[in-house]
Amino acid sequence: MSTVKKPLEIEAPQGRLGVLLVGLGAVSTTFIAGVEAIKRRLAEPIGSLTQMGTIRLGKRTENRVPLVRDFVPLASINDLVFGAWDIFEEDAYEAALHAGVLERDLVNQLKNELQSVKPMKAVFDQYYVKRLNGTHVKQGANKLELAQQLMEDIESFKRAKGCDRVVMVWCASTEVFMQAGSEHETLESFERAMRENSTVIAPSMIYAYAALKSGVPFANGAPNLTADVPALTKLAMDQNLPVCGKDFKTGQTLMKTIIAPGLKARLIGLHGWFSTNILGNRDGEVLDDPESFKTKEESKLSVLEYILQPDVYPALYKDFSHVVRINYYPPRGDNKEGWDNIDIFGWLGYPMQIKVDFLCRDSILAAPIVLDLALFLDLAQRAGMRGIQEWLSFYFKSPMTAPGLYPEHDLFIQLMKLKNTLRHLRGEELITHLGLEYYD
Numbered sequence: 001m002s003t004v005k006k007p008l009e010i011e012a013p014q015g016r017l018g019v020l021l022v023g024l025g026a027v028s029t030t031f032i033a034g035v036e037a038i039k040r041r042l043a044e045p046i047g048s049l050t051q052m053g054t055i056r057l058g059k060r061t062e063n064r065v066p067l068v069r070d071f072v073p074l075a076s077i078n079d080l081v082f083g084a085w086d087i088f089e090e091d092a093y094e095a096a097l098h099a100g101v102l103e104r105d106l107v108n109q110l111k112n113e114l115q116s117v118k119p120m121k122a123v124f125d126q127y128y129v130k131r132l133n134g135t136h137v138k139q140g141a142n143k144l145e146l147a148q149q150l151m152e153d154i155e156s157f158k159r160a161k162g163c164d165r166v167v168m169v170w171c172a173s174t175e176v177f178m179q180a181g182s183e184h185e186t187l188e189s190f191e192r193a194m195r196e197n198s199t200v201i202a203p204s205m206i207y208a209y210a211a212l213k214s215g216v217p218f219a220n221g222a223p224n225l226t227a228d229v230p231a232l233t234k235l236a237m238d239q240n241l242p243v244c245g246k247d248f249k250t251g252q253t254l255m256k257t258i259i260a261p262g263l264k265a266r267l268i269g270l271h272g273w274f275s276t277n278i279l280g281n282r283d284g285e286v287l288d289d290p291e292s293f294k295t296k297e298e299s300k301l302s303v304l305e306y307i308l309q310p311d312v313y314p315a316l317y318k319d320f321s322h323v324v325r326i327n328y329y330p331p332r333g334d335n336k337e338g339w340d341n342i343d344i345f346g347w348l349g350y351p352m353q354i355k356v357d358f359l360c361r362d363s364i365l366a367a368p369i370v371l372d373l374a375l376f377l378d379l380a381q382r383a384g385m386r387g388i389q390e391w392l393s394f395y396f397k398s399p400m401t402a403p404g405l406y407p408e409h410d411l412f413i414q415l416m417k418l419k420n421t422l423r424h425l426r427g428e429e430l431i432t433h434l435g436l437e438y439y440d
């Protein structure tokens with residue numbers, strides 16, 4: 001049976017696309033500075049699938065391999081404009097220097113563009129991020145009123161920057177660990193909890209709610225619960241808006257989802273995986289608080305269980321030990337170092353070890369993810385795709401999925417899912433890699 005269908009109707013990406021960032025810290029400023037540098041041809045969009053990736057179409061003999069951005073109608077990088085909220089008043093120029101990810105020379109070359117991004121007052125409550133204490137914060141009688149103020153911000157940003165469309169990406173600090181409860185079940189109970197100023201409504205949920213109410217797609221780059229609750233995923237469906245999350249897949253977890261599928265593919269067993277990190281930026285400081293760390297830990301720990309499937313392969317993966325640590329160590333700044341000690345076993349149970357020492361730059365790995373998510377969410381909206389966008393799992397440590405569905409963590413399956421979704425959008429044949437036709 002042929003899998004070729006008619007291409008879906010996708011509105012053309014006309015005009016400007018506004019990218020509203022919650023949090024103007026290391027990731028956001030590295031993203032904005034990078035896009036501005038690329039616009040001025042000072043740099044290449046390295047790490048971005050939307051800009052540098054290609055997609056194979058049809059049979060291998062057809063030699064059709066366009067760039068992703070020539071294949072699907074994405075907004076042009078030149079049409080992106082930025083806005084942000086933060087609990088500190090620093091503009092993107094000062095915040096980029098503060099974050100210390102990029103060289104001062106480059107930041108100075110982009111000074112005008114960066115200075116034009118001045119953060120709007122944030123919705124913030126220290127109850128949810130213990131290590132931060134900001135002053136640039138909105139006041140309101142209750143959480144519904146705060147959401148209203150965010151919606152007004154979205155409207156003024158759209159008008160001021162002349163945007164045709166807007167997407168929102170949460171790049172703010174990791175909030176304390178929360179689980180979905182009855183208040184998150186329906187929009188009615190959610191709004192009631194907002195009116196009553198209930199603690200079950202975190203600031204990130206107020207932003208997500210404001211985005212969805214304003215017709216703005218939402219992505220969550222941190223592990224917070226945020227939009228991953230029935231009230232908000234239903235709101236996204238009702239508003240015909242795409243949502244995705246959670247927690248950008250960078251650094252150590254990216255490596256884990258590259259190595260673990262390889263071990264499983266060759267049926268190599270695992271006794272244990274010990275991961276530790278030293279990190280000295282503000283994110284590291286926030287994660288030094290046990291409650292914020294718990295949110296991150298849950299996000300990082302689930303990955304191996306899902307990839308290795310101990311229930312399906314008990315002889316290889318039953319009871320492996322998995323430990324993840326993050327240590328705040330200021331001298332390192334954004335230049336994290338992550339060590340992995342992997343205790344594996346092979347034929348006849350003989351033990352072996354793998355050691356990984358990844359000297360990575362967190363925000364350098366995260367910035368192209370923000371770019372791709374902004375462009376793909378905008379594409380999804382124009383293509384009429386609504387609710388949870390599982391095809392964007394590729395970018396996340398804890399992918400959001402439909403209720404009852406386990407998340408797919410294997411990076412290579414995620415990539416196949418993403419590319420097949422693009423082929424589906426354009427009515428191209430899905431690629432199964434069967435390939436028997438070449439030998440008929």
Ligand SMILES: NC(=O)c1ccc[n+]([C@@H]2O[C@H](COP(=O)([O-])OP(=O)(O)OC[C@H]3O[C@@H](n4cnc5c(N)ncnc54)[C@H](O)[C@@H]3O)[C@@H](O)[C@H]2O)c1
Binds near residue numbers: 134
């Ligand atoms: N860098 C990575 O590779 C990576 C990977 C996965 C997830 N993340 C997550 O992305 C987020 C951003 O990381 P970062 O390194 O840029 O951190 P950062 O600390 O440099 O920036 C976060 C910014 O958010 C602001 N903020 C906090 N609460 C806010 C609120 N309620 N409203 C508006 N602003 C708020 C802070 O003041 C800060 O400026 C963190 O949650 C981090 O855990 C980062």
